[in-house]
Every structure is written in structure tokens, then in C-alpha cells.
Amino acid sequence: MKIGILGAGNVGGTLGQGWARRGHEILFGVRDPQSPKTRDLIAQCGDKARAGSAAEAATCEVVVNALPFAAGKEALEALNLKGKVLLDCANPLKSDLSGLEIGPNTSAGEMAADWAKGAKVVKIFISTGYNNMANPDYGGNPLTMFYCGDDPAAKGIAADLARDLGFTPVDAGPLTNARLLEPLAMLWIWLAIRGGMQREFGFRLVTR
């Protein structure tokens, strides 16, 4: 398959190398096809890759947007992508990586903290179904339970209570990160109900 990749940074470069190794033809669309960094990348891809302009990359049957989110609008609007398969890999991150640029500015967890004045709120037990709360064991390995909050002692208690049920608790940061965990819960619900996966699945964080 001919794959055009807009951007040759970590994500675009890694995807291109991986696909080139498996026989796909890669065209990196970059500002300067002759830059040392791009030439290095091409060399690592074997003979299956070359670099050109974004417009050339956009002629491939599959186009990958691996540009920073801030660069996407100008780049995509300038190209003719009608009918193309466009794989969008942009993350709309704040520049300090503290959160999403276009995400919500609150969460049910933060609202609970506002309503329950003075309570030490921990957001937990949302990212999986109640069936998994009854039994989080999957083939001898537990599911992960993500939690977030601002009070370390309260978080420790929450983690212990998750462990009591058989989960592996994972600290997902401050209470504002409920803005990340609540969509993860919604993803589980979507997969279970609309996605037809039923309820016997869950998420696990794995390490090497």
C-alpha cells in the first residue's frame, strides 16, 4: 500500500519505519525533504521510503496526519484529500502537556468536590463495569483500576479498597484528570453496549 505521512517526527517516523519494514511504500511529506533528520529516517526505512512535499504525500491512497495539532488546520486545508483515507494521529495537547487543548474544563469528579464541600474526593470505580468490580480477574491477571484525586491519604485508601476487590490500582494524578478517566469509562460503556462487546472485557495497563 502507498502511504503518505504528513510529518516525520516521532510518531510519523516510527509508523513509516514499521510499515516500510512490512513492505509498504512510504512517502514522507515534509517541509525540507533534504534535511539531515529526514535523510537519516529514510535511510532507516530501507528502500521502501522517500521524502517529498506534503502535496506529494497527499496523492497516496492512505494519508497519515502525524503533524502537531497546531499545524493541522493549515496543512490539511491546503491539500486535496477528497476520497482519501486519512489516519489522524493528532493529539490536541496543551503545550505544557497538562491536559487537552479542546477537552472539557470540568468533570463529574470536580463537580462532586464542589458539591461535597470539604470532602477529599477520589474519582474511582468508573472505568469498567460492575461485573468486573465483582470479579476483576482475567486469566489469573487483574484488571487495572485508575483513580485520581488531590489528597494523597484519601488516594491511598481508595487504592487499598480497589486492591481489596482484586484490581491493580494505578494512580492517574490529580482530580482534574477525571476529565480523562470519565471518557475512559464512556469508552468501556460504548464498547459494551453500542459496540456489541457485552460486559466481559476490561482495560489493563501493562508494562514490559
Add this chain to the structure above:
Amino acid sequence: MKIGILGAGNVGGTLGQGWARRGHEILFGVRDPQSPKTRDLIAQCGDKARAGSAAEAATCEVVVNALPFAAGKEALEALNLKGKVLLDCANPLKSDLSGLEIGPNTSAGEMAADWAKGAKVVKIFISTGYNNMANPDYGGNPLTMFYCGDDPAAKGIAADLARDLGFTPVDAGPLTNARLLEPLAMLWIWLAIRGGMQREFGFRLVTR
């Protein structure tokens, strides 16, 4: 530990049963402590659980909010939870389960579709680091790659390209679900950078 649980539905009931079995004392705070459903639940918890009012549940050292999101504000504002550990399990779901009530009304994926007129956009390759795109194998098992989009053929191509890299692709629904996958990407980034987990971890969807 004495744990008060607001609500005795699927989540609250399951958590209470699980903790009661492990020796915690459970007090379900419900509207009607004598309802048949509540009595059934109490019976299943052994001698470690009883039912009472929300105010009674709120006197426990740990309080769990397992009420529907819509009921949270009134319930929490009415209770004295100062200094309590409050585990908030509320999911701010739309009533048709199509998405989050308080989530964002767009995503970078939907914006890309708007910018790249006529392209068949698939949101993919965001929920893990580029190191995992180079090698998604964790102990002989692949990481999961979630993707979403509105064009079935384009999604099929995206899934094949994820498989080529060694991922297990999982269809996460329509392009609007980029509103769920982009926060998942942010969760990975948060854990890696601010959470101190470095880059050698990833997410896997597991089934029984």
C-alpha cells in the same frame, strides 16, 4: 473500615458486596432501607452490611458516591462530608449512553474531518507512545490500538495497518468517539511524563 455507600444499584451494590466479603463494614445509604431490593442486597453481603439513610452513610470514614450523576448534586450538597474520603463513581453520561453529558462537543479528529474536506478520517495511533508503535509486543501479547471513524472501508484499512505494526486493533465506533480516544491518549502521556511511568507501558483490552 466503615464504608458508607450512597446508592445501592449495580455499582454500589457490587462494591459493597465485595468489600463486605473482605471484612469491611458497609452502610448503604438509600431512600428506602426496607425495600425488597435493598434487603436482598444486604442478605447477600453477610452480616457485615446494613442499610440506612444517606446521612447515616455519610458518617462513615469512607463515603462512596454510587448515585446516578443526575442525582449527585442534590444528594452531596445535603450531606456533611467535611474531611471525609469521598470515592466518586459517577459517570456523567447522556441518557442514551451515546456520550458524556459534560464532555467536549468536538475533537481533533472531527476537526481534521472538517479541515480535510471529503477525506475518510480514522482517528488512530494516539493512545500510546511512539516507542510502542515501534514495538507493541508486551511479553508475547500485543497492546491494543483503538480507532474510530465513520467510513467502514477506511476503518478496515486503518485496522490492517495497526495489525501490520503488531497491535490488536479495536473498533471504538464513530469519529465522534475521538472525544473518548483523545483523553485516553492524554492519560498515556500524563502517566508517562507527569506520572513518572516513563514510556514502557501501554493499554490492553482483555476479555475473559
